[in-house]
Amino acid sequence: MAANIKTIAAAAGVSCATVSRALNGQPGVGPRTRRRIERIAREQGYVPDAQAQALVSGRLPFVGLVVPDITNPYFPAIARGAEEAAFELGYSLLLVDTAWRSDRVFRALDLLTSRRVAGLLLSVPMERLERTPDWERLRPSVVMAGQPSPHGSGLGAVEVDDELGGRLVGEHLAACGWRRVGFLAGPREDAATRRRLAGLQAAVDASGGALDLVAVRCGEWTEGWGAEEAGRLLDQVPVDALFAANDLLALGALRAAEARGRTAGGDLAIVGYDDIDAAARCRVPLTTVAQPTREVGREAVRRLVARIENDAPLEDLRLPPNLVVRASSDCLTARKAI
Amino acid sequence: MAANIKTIAAAAGVSCATVSRALNGQPGVGPRTRRRIERIAREQGYVPDAQAQALVSGRLPFVGLVVPDITNPYFPAIARGAEEAAFELGYSLLLVDTAWRSDRVFRALDLLTSRRVAGLLLSVPMERLERTPDWERLRPSVVMAGQPSPHGSGLGAVEVDDELGGRLVGEHLAACGWRRVGFLAGPREDAATRRRLAGLQAAVDASGGALDLVAVRCGEWTEGWGAEEAGRLLDQVPVDALFAANDLLALGALRAAEARGRTAGGDLAIVGYDDIDAAARCRVPLTTVAQPTREVGREAVRRLVARIENDAPLEDLRLPPNLVVRASSDCLTARKAI
DNA sequence: TTACGTCGCGCAAACGTTTCCAGGACCGTG
């Protein structure tokens, strides 16, 4: 019942080798036998066994995507792009959710060493792992997707220009006439925190005093922490703009501001980062920085596969983010009213 | 360099067979040789080749999850649960995004016939496929996750009790004193549409005239269509409650209602379904039906693996949804005010 | 007719592991 290359060979009265060559379109098979073999294969409903093929070719047509939490809407977008590209290239996408646990990251890397996948897309922050993976051996078949490559790893990366994103926000705030800006972010050691802050700082420096960075608060990437810390900030420091380095923080800040009688887009600007679905839907639509996540996923897979198959050299790719202006920071209406 | 079972055997002065038995913890190996082999394996950094194992055992430790759109927040939740369970059971999760195209569904089924995966979780609506897959052959290794099994397929399913969900909504509306309810949903042939409506109808019937179903509108599962159709409905029919069979529709309805000067939770009840992230965050927090999606994913994988490994019989599982009451339908405040 | 090139095809090894079967060492009992 299970259609082998052998059963076909037997039915066609030829050897396995001929069947293999015929079905793979290789030369060295007469046109008549070729047609006969193709017909029989069709009749038997033959599907080549990918495992056996992989055993001899050395790789399965799988690429793994490692994310910290697929429930966070940033990652499905990457997954979507990655899956598209993988499908086009004849690969399937393996999803690994590490649940923010770094031991799971190492389990994911095992997928590579045990040859269960041909390559790996790493989309988890690598800042603090308890031990250092053997990048040397992993390098050819790993690429970072939407995250900077770990220091000294030499891994290729497809990422979004966080510094540019921070700068765009700063310039926008300055252009709208906001002056005293506070910065809210996740852990200080995260690359996203550092780079977005650096971009903001650059805009502040370039503003010639028009913009002032009056507070920097680092903590967690959660809405709860954002609400707490934004509340403290608003109580302690006179600010008229808040740049939260992530939309969840911004949503928290929005809550805290409302609780204190401040109105986003009125006497306070709030800007987020990521452009998650909720950013456009909340009470005051949120100005934010949209990341081309789908392109990140797609390009990362393309580059990975190119290197696996042709070991093409991998140059890094840095994609530009996109400022999305909404009501929470736009003061033009307020100005008109004056 | 590549550590084989052979290189270990050579280094330990034994045969491959002994190495295999030792490393798999099987009996029939002396304790001294066993320790020696384990030590050498560790020294050489040996990792078993999953492909070769799969070739002999007949299956790879992969299960595929087929979703129509990973960007839709309903599916990452399933994926999360599925990944958790798969990880616990020693499997990896393959993600297939069909982008709502039914030819992609068939490509996904090919994963099974070409033995690239051990089993498949189908999480796409199967109502209208252009041809019928060979369920007979697929049955042992496919289970539906969060979707009803296609008519006549005999596939096992882990799903959420949509009829109960609809009934809960109806009962809640009746209990709050709303009377004339309109129903909004996606395509009429979708099982979700039919079942949620049936549940609502049951509650209406049981209300003894307290509740009245005055309009049923079917179309698409999108926010845009929801806004349009809700607008038409509000203009044409006097209703005081809207049950949208999906949160996106409900969000659209919310917009349409506001545009007409109606206030959700005030002179109009709006209830959604799914409890997506945005439901709690929108201008008027939305009453909705939360689905235990994570459990769906988890249970589906558990059952699938149980059947693959022990071919355990698969009885269907129907999980209860959960009504989440928020401001958009709660009229207690309104009553108190009266 | 002979020699040579080309074409079509089969044989067998290889990929890395598991597993069945059998052989040998050793021990205890009769």
Next chain:
DNA sequence: CACGGTCCTGGAAACGTTTGCGCGACGTAA
């Protein structure tokens, strides 16, 4: 001492495919 049994180990086949090599047949040109 002989015999049976248990325990440890090795040989070899098997999983399904790809691929290098060689062999025979056929055709063409000298």
